[in-house]
Amino acid sequence: MxxxxxxxxxxxxxxxxxxxxxxxxxxxxxxxxxxxxxxxxxxxxxxxxxxxxxxxxxxxxxxxxxxxxxxxxxxxxxxxxxxxxxxxxRGLIFQDASLFPWLTILDNVAFGLSIGAVQKLKRREIAAEMLRRVGLADMMDKKPDELSGGMRQRAACARALAMRPxxxxxxxxxxxxxxxxxxxxxxxxxxxxxxxxxxxxxxxxxxxxxxxxxxxxxxxxxxxxxxxxxxxxxxxxxxxxxxxxxxxxxxxxxxxxxxxxxxxxxxxxxx
CATH class of the missing domain: 3.40.50.300 (P-loop containing nucleotide triphosphate hydrolases)
Known part of the structure; x- marks a missing residue:
């Protein structure tokens, strides 16, 4: 089907x-x-x-x-x-995942929400849910250089999706x-x-x-x-x-x- x-x-x-x-x-x-x-x-x-x-x-x-x-x-x-x-x-994802190398994956995904004045606890809840949806629940505390190229692009997708575009x-x-x-x-x-x-x-x-x-x-x-x-x-x-x-x-x-x-x-x- x-x-x-x-x-x-x-x-x-x-x-x-x-x-x-x-x-x-x-x-x-x-x-x-x-x-x-x-x-x-x-x-x-x-x-x-x-x-x-x-x-x-x-x-x-x-x-x-x-x-x-x-x-x-x-x-x-x-x-x-x-x-x-x-x-x-309107979310945009580049060829390069463009993640901040000094932030964890969770904080990278939550970053856009901070600009939108979403409270910190809520930001992290939304970011964690998005990472679960893209299969990166066990990578939240990793830095971008600890992920493969495909994982970094999934994290970039999670960051864009967190904004609910x-x-x-x-x-x-x-x-x-x-x-x-x-x-x-x-x-x-x-x-x-x-x-x-x-x-x-x-x-x-x-x-x-x-x-x-x-x-x-x-x-x-x-x-x-x-x-x-x-x-x-x-x-x-x-x-x-x-x-x-x-x-x-x-x-x-x-x-x-x-x-x-x-x-x-x-x-x-x-x-």
């Missing part, structure tokens, strides 16, 4: 982007347009993956949704409200992990998604990861990044990489990306 998955809501989008663009103005150089005319709605409880060539603005768009970077053009909303900066409702964003969180650990972390992420009910937005360069995880895959063009197409992934979960339909989708994404990767390389060579 397939495991149940969250059903995207028909309510207003968790994230709404309309005509969004981003232009950088580096010192001593002309303006660089990273993103152009991005239109996208992400439903509550939906799992969306951003896929595209290097330098196409995928991570930049993720940081903009998180409120860490302003848009140069267009409209960005979360749950119907303008995105004007970071908020607890409505949208959880992840920037290639498993790229530095070995193949076996990466597969385990993908399974773990799906469980977190089911349990939390949050929308997840994941940036990856891995076509297999996109097919394995996403409800929809947003394919971006080479810079300036635009939405080339959005492909629904209608395979039942858990997904079997040996399923011919899995292979068909992987081939389709490979074809969609081929020209964009060539364009991205040509631009890099020209610089």
């Amino acid at each position: 397939n495991a149940p998955v969250p059903t995207p809501s028909l309510r207003r989008p968790a994230v709404h982007l309309s005509g969004v663009g981003k232009t950088w103005t580096p010192a001593g150089r002309g303006p660089v347009q990273a993103l152009r005319d991005v239109d996208l709605d992400i439903a509550p409880g939906e799992f969306v993956v951003f896929l595209g060539p290097s330098g196409c603005g995928k991570s930049t768009l993720l940081y903009m949704i998180a409120g860490l970077e302003p848009a140069s053009a267009g409209t960005m909303e979360a749950d119907g409200l303008p995105i004007t900066g970071p908020a607890a409702e 409505k949208v959880l964003m992840m920037d290639e969180p498993f790229a530095a992990l070995d193949v076996q650990t990466r597969a385990k972390m993908q399974d773990f992420l799906l469980q977190i998604w089911r349990d939390s009910g949050a929308s997840i937005v994941l940036v990856t360069h891995s076509i297999d990861e996109a097919v394995a995880l996403a409800d929809r895959v947003v394919v971006f063009t080479a810079r300036p990044g635009r939405v080339k197409t959005i492909v629904p992934v209608d395979l039942p979960r858990p997904r079997n990489p040996r399923d011919p339909r899995f292979h068909d989708l992987r081939d389709r994404f490979g074809e969609l990306l081929a020209d964009e990767v060539d364009r991205a390389f040509a631009e890099q060579e020209a610089r």
